[in-house]
């Protein structure tokens with residue numbers, strides 16, 4: 001073999017090797033802490049279960065928190081960082097404050113893990129495990145969470161609104177928003193089914209997505225909202241109520257159960273937000289809504305796969321970022 005040919009073979013081999021290496025580097029793995037901190041996942045599970053016993057609302061809260069973490073700067077626990085002098089953090093964006101709950105659960109798990117496995121378990125992984133445990137506590141499927149995420153050092157409230165989808169979005173806007181995170185339109189429909197658990201504050205459906213009193217400035221309710229559901233929502237959420245404590249369940253039939261009832265609601269125009277109703281307005285998403293409403297087992301499989309995929313968004317691994325000591329502050 002001529003030396004120039006050998007050289008080119010060598011450089012091809014090097015390129016192949018490097019790309020395998022960088023691919024592995026960006027990869028997460030199930031059981032990432034099995035050698036370095038075998039108790040990691042059990043500690044999180046225990047803390048989520050404890051918190052759930054005193055406030056079952058933390059289960060939907062933690063599922064939403066994982067989503068809001070991953071959609072802004074990737075799944076890097078940026079959602080957990082507290083605001084500090086000169087920096088308003090993600091959690092203090094009006095999108096998240098006061099509606100996002102469950103921060104104390106992550107703190108509790110982290111503080112145990114810092115005493116037992118100092119500097120090993122990332123806050124981003126704790127949040128991904130906690131979301132998994134919350135889904136299980138909601139009678140949803142049990143699945144394995146690939147881990148090995150590293151924590152980020154930046155959290156900016158100003159980045160939240162442009163990355164987290166708005167409840168007033170239409171199907172095209174939602175599709176683009178999810179595509180920006182490498183998630184398909186079908187995965188968007190699949191993940192929207194998370195609105196089978198938890199609550200919304202009245203301020204959403206009388207405010208940014210006012211479907212109860214002044215829809216699109218018409219001074220009328222949204223005509224697309226189920227006419228028997230409308231008065232129930234209006235009774236729960238009076239016009240102009242600014243209280244941050246009044247909430248309505250997103251799936252009034254089974255608000256604590258991760259089932260496919262969300263899709264049944266959407267089909268009878270009882271989806272709470274414009275972003276739920278709008279899934280009926282496009283042939284592909286309408287077909288997916290039907291499919292998911294008719295096949296719970298299939299939707300549950302798709303849901304866990306999509307949550308796992310969401311958990312890969314822009315993750316840092318290896319030596320990038322850091323393992324935060326306190327999930328609320330960068331090291």
Ligand code: HEM
Nearest residue numbers: 060061063064067099165166167191194198199200201275
């Ligand atoms: C498709 C676009 C989405 C929009 C526009 C949206 C919007 C919203 C809004 C406005 C709320 C109510 C917040 C409040 O005022 O309390 C909410 C709650 C919630 N969302 Fe979404 N969401 C979307 C997708 C998702 C995804 C992908 C997940 C998770 C996989 C998710 C999980 C939840 C959960 C569990 C709640 C209830 C939170 C609680 O009870 O504390 N959402 N969402």
Ligand SMILES: *[C@@H]1O[C@H](CO)[C@@H](O)[C@H](O)[C@H]1NC(C)=O
Nearest residue numbers: 213214215216217218219220
């Ligand atoms: C309804 O919405 C429109 C447009 O946002 C606004 O100009 C109007 O003042 C609102 N009406 C009431 C009664 O709040």
